Amino acid sequence: MVQAWVKNQELSxxxxxxxxxxxxxxxxxxxxxxxxxxxxxxxxxxxSSRANPSCGDHVTIFIQRDGDRILDARxxxxxCILSLAAADILLDMIIGxxxxxxxxxxxxxxxxxxxxxxxxxxLRCIQLPLQALHAVANSITG
Numbered sequence: 857m858v859q860a861w862v863k864n865q866e867l868s869x870x871x872x873x874x875x876x877x878x879x880x881x882x883x884x885x886x887x888x889x890x891x892x893x894x895x896x897x898x899x900x901x902x903x904s905s906r907a908n909p910s911c912g913d914h915v916t917i918f919i920q921r922d923g924d925r926i927l928d929a930r931x932x933x934x935x936c937i938l939s940l941a942a943a944d945i946l947l948d949m950i951i952g953x954x955x956x957x958x959x960x961x962x963x964x965x966x967x968x969x970x971x972x973x974x975x976x977x978x979l980r981c982i983q984l985p986l987q988a989l990h991a992v993a994n995s996i997t998g
Contacts, residue, residue: 882971886941891948894930896920904991905933906984913939913981917947917988924955931988936981938974943985945969950989958993961986 896903896918905916913935920928929951931943946966950958966982967974974982 880972883937883941886944887937890931890940890944892930892944892951893932894918895932896928896930900927902992902995904988904995906988906991908935908939908980908984911936911980913984915939915943915985915988917943917985917992919950919955919958919989919992921955926950926953926955926958931985935984938978938981939984942966942970942982943988946985946989955993959990961989 915933929947
């Protein structure tokens with residue numbers, strides 16, 4: 857019985873490590889091949905920037921909308937792999953959606969979409985693009 861439990865734990869650990877590896881690959885893919893890097897301008901476009909002075913990360917989020925619908929979104933900036941990949945993944949989450957729903961997005965939703973365990977020290981990395989996105993939403997609605 858103990859051997860079965862140990863074997864089950866070993867399988868669970870291997871599965872966990874494999875999933876971590878897949879999600880790390882996802883982060884690296886979004887960092888090296890971002891789908892939404894760039895800028896936007898023109899009618900219906902708003903933007904906001906946020907920076908983390910303690911590490912030097914800087915992200916600007918651009919949103920182009922038509923009424924309540926998000927037509928396109930882009931980001932620019934410099935920073936660590938996690939903050940820039942999080943920006944790209946975040947924009948995947950919102951394009952085509954409702955502008956009104958932006959301020960309701962949470963760091964937990966983004967963390968779940970990223971798919972890896974993020975400790976408290978790296979939580980700031982994924983919060984930075986989310987804070988810029990919330991600032992864009994508040995600049996129109998607030």
